[in-house]
Amino acid sequence: xxxxxxxxxxxxxxxxxxxxxxxxxxxxxxxxxxxxxxxxxxxxxxxxxxxxxxxxxxxxxxxxxxxxxxxxxxxxxxxxxxxxxxxxxxxxxxxxxxxxxxxxxxxxxxxxxxxxxxxxxxxxxxxxxxxxxxxxxxxxxxxxxxxxxxxxxxxxxxxxxxxxxxxxxxxxxxxxxxxxxxxxxxxxxxxxxxxxxxxxxxxxxxxxxxxxxxxxxxxxxxxxxxxxxxxxxxxxxxxxxxxxxxxxxxxxxxxxxxxxxxxxxxxxxxxxxxxxxxxxxxxxxxxxxxxxxxxxxxxxxxxxxxxxxxxxxxxxxxxxxxxxxxxxxxxxxxxxxxxxxxxxxxxxxxxxxxxxxxxxxxxxxxxxxxxxxxxxxxxxxxxxxxxxxxxxxxxxxxxxxxxxxxxxxxxxxxxxxxxxxxxxxxxxxxxxxxxxxxxxxx
Numbered sequence: 001x002x003x004x005x006x007x008x009x010x011x012x013x014x015x016x017x018x019x020x021x022x023x024x025x026x027x028x029x030x031x032x033x034x035x036x037x038x039x040x041x042x043x044x045x046x047x048x049x050x051x052x053x054x055x056x057x058x059x060x061x062x063x064x065x066x067x068x069x070x071x072x073x074x075x076x077x078x079x080x081x082x083x084x085x086x087x088x089x090x091x092x093x094x095x096x097x098x099x100x101x102x103x104x105x106x107x108x109x110x111x112x113x114x115x116x117x118x119x120x121x122x123x124x125x126x127x128x129x130x131x132x133x134x135x136x137x138x139x140x141x142x143x144x145x146x147x148x149x150x151x152x153x154x155x156x157x158x159x160x161x162x163x164x165x166x167x168x169x170x171x172x173x174x175x176x177x178x179x180x181x182x183x184x185x186x187x188x189x190x191x192x193x194x195x196x197x198x199x200x201x202x203x204x205x206x207x208x209x210x211x212x213x214x215x216x217x218x219x220x221x222x223x224x225x226x227x228x229x230x231x232x233x234x235x236x237x238x239x240x241x242x243x244x245x246x247x248x249x250x251x252x253x254x255x256x257x258x259x260x261x262x263x264x265x266x267x268x269x270x271x272x273x274x275x276x277x278x279x280x281x282x283x284x285x286x287x288x289x290x291x292x293x294x295x296x297x298x299x300x301x302x303x304x305x306x307x308x309x310x311x312x313x314x315x316x317x318x319x320x321x322x323x324x325x326x327x328x329x330x331x332x333x334x335x336x337x338x339x340x341x342x343x344x345x346x347x348x349x350x351x352x353x354x355x356x357x358x359x360x361x362x363x364x365x366x367x368x369x370x371x372x373x374x375x376x377x378x379x380x381x382x383x384x385x386x387x388x389x390x391x392x393x394x395x396x397x398x399x400x401x402x403x404x405x406x407x408x409x410x411x412x413x414x415x416x417x418x419x420x421x422x423x424x425x426x427x428x429x430x431x432x433x434x435x436x437x438x439x440x441x442x
Contacts, residue, residue: 007035007037010035017063042077045081049190053082107158117278118275119271119274119275120275121272122271124266125266126156129156133160140263142239142241143241144260146268149308157208161173168205174201175210176208177210182218185197204237205238207232216252230259241260247265248261270304276307277297280296281293283310284296284318289314289321289322289328292329294427295329312340316337353440354388355369355370355385357388362380362381364381369382370403370404383419386401386416390412397412397413400412
């Protein structure tokens with residue numbers, strides 16, 4: 001027999017969960033739910049709309065089972081009812097729909113096309129976004145940008161916003177995260193003002209949506225977004241969407257995936273070594289920190305997953321060097337940033353893989369490296385390949401040397417010693433070998 005009423009059980013849950021989630025999440029999803037007085041073993045909860053009910057069960061079902069009664073089957077003994085619409089909603093203190101320039105959050109002033117460092121991994125995406133900003137709605141509509149965290153997707157969204165506001169002053173441009181869109185929709189559902197929200201969005205000329213992956217498994221929100229999406233596209237309004245995955249890998253409806261694949265799907269990849277160095281030096285210059293090129297390469301070779309990590313490392317290095325009044329050297333970088341250094345996942349490296357990698361790097365044939373030619377254009381790549389084989393493969397010298405067309409172990413050892421000495425004197429060779437190692441390990 002229950003010793004507490006359903007309402008008391010619910011209040012205990014609310015008090016606990018308030019400490020576990022953000023204030024915005026609590027106000028949007030938990031606070032509007034009311035526990036009604038009800039006799040019997042079930043708890044009766046009144047929700048403002050079906051979206052709140054789905055969110056509660058999707059995100060807090062296991063937590064609820066610790067507070068609310070359950071049925072013999074293990075399911076929650078909860079009854080839901082949707083609150084009757086009020087005749088006139090009282091004014092709320094929550095933020096209303098953004099519909100004027102003063103309330104529109106400013107685009108990040110640093111996220112402009114001029115500040116975006118271009119490289120092979122992002123050149124195409126940068127060109128596509130600049131083309132869209134120049135002629136919104138005329139090409140690549142919608143544009144879907146996907147890539148990992150910290151690679152510049154949000155930067156490019158804001159860059160489009162800056163450009164449109166500066167060069168197309170009559171056009172209405174709006175940038176929003178998917179999470180904010182969901183919270184905004186809930187706010188208008190609670191206030192019976194969804195028509196106001198629809199009018200605002202369908203009156204836009206350029207809509208920029210960040211992190212669409214947060215729309216996954218939220219069918220009702222997805223349907224509302226898809227309706228808005230189609231309304232804008234049908235009016236030739238420009239839409240740009242970012243995600244951590246391409247459309248086909250998102251857990252969204254076929255209808256939504258098809259809409260997002262209508263225009264151009266573009267990937268933004270991890271910047272290569274030279275681009276990472278350029279990014280580091282550009283950001284260091286803006287922070288007033290002097291980083292020698294050799295040190296910039298040293299950092300970029302060890303922090304390579306995304307730009308955000310590079311910037312975080314630079315901030316830490318800048319603070320330390322200024323506080324200690326020290327010049328930035330490789331030794332300072334090693335002692336300050338070593339815990340941030342990244343290591344590619346271990347992978348079994350073979351002589352065949354080394355031969356292919358070196359052949360591509362130096363523009364020679366694998367058969368030449370394993371042949372008997374003593375021409376410098378072939379002999380040097382052979383020595384580099386032998387060096388990498390000894391460094392990366394735990395096998396006998398005799399067995400490794402035999403993989404190079406039957407060479408002797410003394411030949412391989414001689415090559416290893418020669419390249420080891422040359423690395424300390426030849427910066428270009430050192431970088432080539434670092435890149436070859438990383439490619440072979442990933």
